[in-house]
Structures are given as structure tokens and as C-alpha cells.
Amino acid sequence: MEIKVNGYSADTRTVSVTYDHAGVTHTRDVNACHDEAGAYDQVATAARVEEVGAGVAAKIAAGAITNPPPAEEEEPGEESKGRKKKKTAPAE
Secondary structure, three states: OEEEEEEEEOOOOEEEEEEEEOOEEEEEEEEOOEOOOOOEOHHHHHHHHHHHHHHHHHHHHHOOOOOOOOOEEEOOOOHHHOOEEEOOOOOO
16 A cells, blocks of 8 residues: 655644555645654554555455546537536546
8 A cells, every 4th residue: 555644734633644555646744653752653643554555456346436437528519408427537
């Protein structure tokens, strides 16, 4: 699993984390750790991010976390009718 910590928010006391595993990308906030004085503890937070990652991997394996479906696009000339067509993945 590839894990990227995107940054700490002092307002929410969380870190935004992106997990990439088995072709699934999942981004979520993880509660940050703080020391006795209330300062952000980067080392303890990294350990917590790893622990959460184990749960994310299990949920991906179980199918509980998946990539979102492709966005739908409006068909040309159909904007006023609200019809949409599915966006397909590019050919490989």
C-alpha cells in the first residue's frame, strides 16, 4: 500500500491521507496525535496513519471501499433535456 500524508490541519486536528492499494485510491482525514502540551506529534501520527491504513486495506479487499464510478457527461445537444451519458475509461 502506498500512503501519502497530504497535510496537517490545526483547525480540525487531522491529517488528510491518500491510500493507494490494489488499484483503489482512497483519501480520508485521520485524527492527528498530540503531545502532553497539545503540540502536533508527527511520529505518533505517522503510526496512527499506518494503523488506519491496515483497516483501509481490509475494506478494499472486502469491496467496502472502491473507486467512485466514472462521472456522467451530458450528451451533445441534450443539455436542456438533462440526459447524461456515462463517461467511459480511455482505451489502453
